[in-house]
Amino acid sequence: MPKVVDEEKRRQRIAEAVWDIAAEQGLDRATVRAVAARCGLSVGSVQHSFRSQGELKRFAMELVVQRVTERLSVTPDSAVGPLDEQQAVAALLLETLPLDDEREKEARIWAAFSASALVDKRLAPYGRQMSALLERFCLACLEALGAAVAPSAKRELRLEALHLHALLDGLTLDLLADPSPSRRQQAAQVVRSYVECIGSKEATCS
Amino acid sequence: MPKVVDEEKRRQRIAEAVWDIAAEQGLDRATVRAVAARCGLSVGSVQHSFRSQGELKRFAMELVVQRVTERLSVTPDSAVGPLDEQQAVAALLLETLPLDDEREKEARIWAAFSASALVDKRLAPYGRQMSALLERFCLACLEALGAAVAPSAKRELRLEALHLHALLDGLTLDLLADPSPSRRQQAAQVVRSYVECIGSKEATCS
DNA sequence: GCTATTATAATATGCTTGTATTATAATACG
DNA sequence: CGTATTATAATACAAGCATATTATAATAGC
Numbered sequence: 001m002p003k004v005v006d007e008e009k010r011r012q013r014i015a016e017a018v019w020d021i022a023a024e025q026g027l028d029r030a031t032v033r034a035v036a037a038r039c040g041l042s043v044g045s046v047q048h049s050f051r052s053q054g055e056l057k058r059f060a061m062e063l064v065v066q067r068v069t070e071r072l073s074v075t076p077d078s079a080v081g082p083l084d085e086q087q088a089v090a091a092l093l094l095e096t097l098p099l100d101d102e103r104e105k106e107a108r109i110w111a112a113f114s115a116s117a118l119v120d121k122r123l124a125p126y127g128r129q130m131s132a133l134l135e136r137f138c139l140a141c142l143e144a145l146g147a148a149v150a151p152s153a154k155r156e157l158r159l160e161a162l163h164l165h166a167l168l169d170g171l172t173l174d175l176l177a178d179p180s181p182s183r184r185q186q187a188a189q190v191v192r193s194y195v196e197c198i199g200s201k202e203a204t205c206s
Numbered sequence: 207m208p209k210v211v212d213e214e215k216r217r218q219r220i221a222e223a224v225w226d227i228a229a230e231q232g233l234d235r236a237t238v239r240a241v242a243a244r245c246g247l248s249v250g251s252v253q254h255s256f257r258s259q260g261e262l263k264r265f266a267m268e269l270v271v272q273r274v275t276e277r278l279s280v281t282p283d284s285a286v287g288p289l290d291e292q293q294a295v296a297a298l299l300l301e302t303l304p305l306d307d308e309r310e311k312e313a314r315i316w317a318a319f320s321a322s323a324l325v326d327k328r329l330a331p332y333g334r335q336m337s338a339l340l341e342r343f344c345l346a347c348l349e350a351l352g353a354a355v356a357p358s359a360k361r362e363l364r365l366e367a368l369h370l371h372a373l374l375d376g377l378t379l380d381l382l383a384d385p386s387p388s389r390r391q392q393a394a395q396v397v398r399s400y401v402e403c404i405g406s407k408e409a410t411c412s
Numbered sequence: 413g414c415t416a417t418t419a420t421a422a423t424a425t426g427c428t429t430g431t432a433t434t435a436t437a438a439t440a441c442g
Numbered sequence: 443c444g445t446a447t448t449a450t451a452a453t454a455c456a457a458g459c460a461t462a463t464t465a466t467a468a469t470a471g472c
Contacts, residue, residue, distance in 0.1 A: 259431090
């Protein structure tokens with residue numbers, strides 16, 4: 001038998017090279033050659049791990065969804081009071097924005113794959129999955145803000161989650177186009193104001 | 207002298223072929239050959255109008271910005287009452303969303319170029335231009351809703367414009383991923399609720 | 413240690429790309 | 443009418459691409 005390597009780790013390492021290139025130059029520049037060079041492998045090795053380039057891209061995006069899922073599984077706990085709760089939720093939401101360079105890179109990766117998913121049937125399901133994921137996360141945040149809500153307000157809450165999700169996506173896009181510190185501060189302020197607004201509204205309604 | 211053609215119209219016709227392909231398959235599939243075939247020209251003719259492919263893409267995105275600028279120059283007039291004003295502003299905002307197939311195509315074009323602008327320095331200025339344009343439009347809409355505002359609230363209004371802009375962008379993205387009628391309805395409802403919320407808030411503040 | 417097995421690498425192949433070059437067709441002007 | 447001029451077209455060409463094929467190196471089991 002031959003040299004044994006952790007095939008799964010290898011695949012993830014290659015996929016992360018795809019991420020890097022996608023973030024810096026766009027997903028279509030993530031050619032097999034470029035990816036192989038990026039992670040110090042030969043073209044043949046990449047081919048050994050992935051049957052085709054399409055499979056590589058698909059896996060790379062699947063891994064994005066997986067990693068984001070893991071991160072977003074942290075649900076806001078309702079242990080503290082309403083004021084602290086607002087701050088906790090705001091902090092949670094702010095973590096999804098590209099407010100520092102590391103998050104910006106992640107957002108660039110997300111943006112590159114999302115854009116491709118709009119025109120690539122193979123990637124579209126993962127785009128929808130990511131979208132649904134973020135929306136559930138937003139819903140959880142809103143529920144944490146408004147505590148228990150009446151069943152009649154369920155629909156309203158769903159719409160509010162759509163609003164919040166769109167807001168986060170839009171702010172992310174904006175910050176990718178202009179990652180200046182002032183812009184980042186403004187975006188953060190928008191989120192904080194939003195949370196404040198929702199918090200007070202829910203309070204009066206309940 | 208040779209055959210005389212309206213060179214500007216020709217360039218726009220070619221650029222619109224780029225739009226079509228970008229909307230359907232992504233901007234990177236808008237190869238010189240594909241574009242030429244799309245508008246029934248030869249490769250040589252396209253080359254005659256555009257020195258290089260980079261120039262073609264740049265021009266095509268510049269034209270997008272130009273067309274959007276023309277459309278968004280329609281400012282909400284403050285002739286009617288506050289209730290009608292709300293409806294007018296909401297209608298104006300809803301026109302920016304991909305709620306029908308025609309608008310969806312436009313949004314796909316915008317998305318394709320915006321995504322490329324994130325990794326292409328040559329296109330980045332147009333992305334920022336488009337963003338600034340939309341933000342001014344949002345600001346105008348908010349001013350139309352809140353009538354005259356105190357100078358101290360200027361900053362707050364700017365933040366609200368950023369919020370609205372991000373909301374529209376995010377909803378657009380969401381609708382591109384899922385253009386189902388129900389989703390479109392939900393997105394429209396979110397915008398209407400937003401306008402309502404802002405309208406009532408401004409009223410109490412003034 | 414030998415060998416079967418497989419990761420890795422190097423190279424080959426056919427296709428697509430952007431662009432340059434060349435040739436052809438069509439028209440405004442003398 | 444003839445010709446200078448230029449749009450259009452066709453083709454050529456080098457580079458880059460995904461992928462297939464082939465060769466090499468390395469290791470687990472006997």
